Amino acid sequence: MRTLYKNGNVILEDGIIENGAVLAEDGYIKKIFRGGCENIYADKIIDAGGDYISPGFIDTHIHGGAGFDVMDADSDGLLKIAATHREHGCTSFLPTTLTSSKEKIITAVKNAGDCMKKVHGGARILGVHLEGPCFSMRFKGAQNPKYILEPSVELFDELGCGLDIVKRVSLAPELPGAFYTAERLSARGICVSIAHSDADFKCAEESVRHGFSHVTHLFNGMSFINSPDYYCKTGVAEAALLLDALTAEVIADGRHMPHEIIKLIYKCKGPSMLLTTDATRPTNMPDGEYELGGLDVLVTDGVAMLADRTSFAGSVACCDRIVRFAHKECGIKLHEAVKMAGLNHAKLIGADNETGSIKEGKRAEIIIFDGDINVIR
Numbered sequence: 001m002r003t004l005y006k007n008g009n010v011i012l013e014d015g016i017i018e019n020g021a022v023l024a025e026d027g028y029i030k031k032i033f034r035g036g037c038e039n040i041y042a043d044k045i046i047d048a049g050g051d052y053i054s055p056g057f058i059d060t061h062i063h064g065g066a067g068f069d070v071m072d073a074d075s076d077g078l079l080k081i082a083a084t085h086r087e088h089g090c091t092s093f094l095p096t097t098l099t100s101s102k103e104k105i106i107t108a109v110k111n112a113g114d115c116m117k118k119v120h121g122g123a124r125i126l127g128v129h130l131e132g133p134c135f136s137m138r139f140k141g142a143q144n145p146k147y148i149l150e151p152s153v154e155l156f157d158e159l160g161c162g163l164d165i166v167k168r169v170s171l172a173p174e175l176p177g178a179f180y181t182a183e184r185l186s187a188r189g190i191c192v193s194i195a196h197s198d199a200d201f202k203c204a205e206e207s208v209r210h211g212f213s214h215v216t217h218l219f220n221g222m223s224f225i226n227s228p229d230y231y232c233k234t235g236v237a238e239a240a241l242l243l244d245a246l247t248a249e250v251i252a253d254g255r256h257m258p259h260e261i262i263k264l265i266y267k268c269k270g271p272s273m274l275l276t277t278d279a280t281r282p283t284n285m286p287d288g289e290y291e292l293g294g295l296d297v298l299v300t301d302g303v304a305m306l307a308d309r310t311s312f313a314g315s316v317a318c319c320d321r322i323v324r325f326a327h328k329e330c331g332i333k334l335h336e337a338v339k340m341a342g343l344n345h346a347k348l349i350g351a352d353n354e355t356g357s358i359k360e361g362k363r364a365e366i367i368i369f370d371g372d373i374n375v376i377r
Contacts (some may be wrong), residue, residue: 001026001043005366006033010050010056011335013343015358022053024364027217030191031360048368051376054338055357056091056365057319059334060129060191061167061249061276062217063096063292065283071293073107076117078337084284088318088374092124092346092355092366094167098293099132099143099157105159113165124365126351127167128199130159131216134171134178135196142306142313143196144293150238151181167349170216173207186211190194191348194246196221197236204239204314208246214348217247217278218265220256220312241268247348249274253317254325255303273323274348275341280304280314324373372373 003024007361010020010032021033023040043320063070066084068077078095085093095112097105109128132143134147134151149155151171160166171178182192194204195216200223215236223235242250243361250257250265265273282290282299289307292314296307304313319341326337346356355363368376
């Protein structure tokens with residue numbers, strides 16, 4: 001089966017081809033055309049009508065959507081989450097757990113593993129992201145403190161059910177046992193990320209030597225510059241900006257971080273930064289009252305927060321919204337914003353050889369969107 005995507009601006013890793021085309025065969029990209037593509041045989045022709053032909057978005061940090069949560073451990077619900085995010089251009093993602101009882105996390109992981117084997121029309125499930133339960137009490141955010149634990153290899157082996165589907169783990173490096181745990185997990189090819197952490201700069205810097213390589217939702221749920229005794233002390237946020245060995249993601253929904261901070265992160269990290277949604281149950285749902293990990297959540301004016309308004313509770317954004325904000329409001333070049341919401345996530349979990357960009361030999365996970373980043377198909 002040969003499919004030709006033509007008459008569009010093709011977004012590549014390093015730029016955009018005007019009036020280009022992409023030929024896919026049996027689900028993989030066969031050839032990219034710069035200019036006309038006359039006399040090319042295809043079983044199906046998709047005319048982009050001058051819009052953008054883009055790699056599908058990828059997000060390694062999605063908790064839910066459409067009224068469902070990964071922690072529900074419901075196969076129909078997880079597939080509805082996948083379908084909802086696909087409508088907004090996400091073609092691959094990691095269902096993400098949160099801090100809860102071990103039993104609930106294990107059940108959610110098993111459900112994700114089962115859904116990976118199913119044929120469905122939603123975003124492809126690439127594995128699982130375990131966010132928690134090993135966090136700082138001070139920066140726990142919307143993670144339920146009742147279930148916070150200290151990290152160990154045995155704990156994550158139990159939570160991962162012995163399955164080879166855990167691709168990313170987020171935890172606080174200052175906790176006892178965190179360094180050894182990170183070393184063992186990273187040796188297996190799992191991305192270990194600093195998250196909900198009260199570590200100082202020295203600890204964050206040292207964590208790199210023990211397997212930590214990423215920072216979860218930068219500037220949200222972490223230590224940063226403060227002066228408790230007149231002398232300034234720095235934390236995780238400054239380490240993320242300064243250390244090249246750490247990649248970093250930002251929730252670019254226009255609510256968690258103002259555009260000035262996203263510009264600052266971009267200035268420090270360049271196009272290696274990642275855009276994430278951290279989407280939760282209320283995504284694509286009306287404002288109102290919801291639940292996250294046993295905690296009451298209120299959604300109002302496009303913001304999800306704990307009912308007592310002490311913390312954000314994830315976001316209600318989809319991938320098109322974060323790319324739109326990064327490009328339109330923060331001035332990031334479109335092809336770089338697409339890379340930050342796609343290829344960089346694939347690199348994070350070692351999937352960039354098969355997906356994340358329009359390149360010959362990669363999977364033809366392609367979307368079309370207009371100049372306002374409204375997904376057409």
